[in-house]
Amino acid sequence: MAYENVLLEREDRIAVLSINRPQALNALNKDTLLEIVSAIKEVNEDSGIDVLIITGAGDKAFVAGADIAFMKSLTAVEGRAFGALGQQAFRMVEIMEKPVIAAVNGFALGGGCELAMCCDFRVASTKAKFGQPEVGLGITPGFGGTQRLPRLVGSGMARQMLYTADVINAEEALRIGLVNKVVAPEELMDCAKAIARRILSKAQIAVRLSKAAAIEGMQTDIDRAMTIEADVFGLCFSTEDQKEGMTAFIEKRAANFIGK
Ligand code: CO8
DSSP states (O other): OOOEEEEEEEEEEEEEEEEEGGGGGTTHHHHHHHHHHHHHHHHOOOTTEEEEEEEEESSSSSEOOBBBHHTOOOOOOHHHHHHHHHHHHHHHHHOOSEEEEEEOOOOEETHHHHHTTSSSSEEEEOOOOOEOOGGTTTOOOOEEEHHHHHHHHHHHHHHHHHOOOOOOOOHHHHHHOOSSSEEEEGGGGOOOHHHHHHHHTHHHHHHHHHHHHHHHHTSSSHHHHHHHHHHHHHHHHHHHHHHHHHHHHEEEEEOOOOOO
């Protein structure tokens, strides 16, 4: 499918989705959110792709938030619909079967921080900046920030960021656990792809079941979560990759996983 606001590239089982409105620092308007929904569906359905990387086009921004010019004159009803569309798009990213890595190359503010947070994990360039500036605009975060930020960095740090709208740099994001790794800007995509290739070298059914269990288990009590884990663990024993992985270990050779 042809897109106007995002770029979708594929290379060796890795898809790279770039939010592509550099003139507006990749701000998210309705059309961009709709294209993200379509692109996620496309990646989900593409059996040749096993890992998705999300980044921002240009050298300045990952995503500088929802599009303020677009939102400025929305009515309450339109604002609610726009918020719901963003939540739907980001939830699709969060629960898609394949792992998603955010490669945060610059500003990740408001909806941009929220987009990064619905990815499985984040790597950042030294130029990345994170924040939820919404209260400075007279609104609350609307694409999941009030919920995902406390889950990721803990309640106290999240509330400080939410109430002050302060922007933090990559080093601070690393310190509070918002990102996993910080690298030089020119190394960012190589870093994200290197991690993607580490994932690709493993059994993809097991990777996806691990993701499903981690996501579902975070939303439930520990007893139910353990049942979820037992179920996916058991399911792995129906796969050829489990037989191959364990046989390869016993035979002291590298496993040749086929994703079945
Ligand atoms: N929306 C629209 N346009 C934007 C946005 C944005 N979020 N951010 C930047 N732009 C545009 C600027 O207007 C400017 O356009 P132009 O060249 O036509 O004037 C261009 O991008 C470049 O930006 P700047 O000139 O401002 O670049 P600076 O380097 O001076 O500053 C900043 C960079 C600090 C990132 C600055 O642009 C900024 O503060 N941007 C806004 C950040 C922000 O507040 N983001 C949060 C938005 S609210 C949100 O995301 C809520 C999500 C939930 C919505 C729920 C809906 C119901």
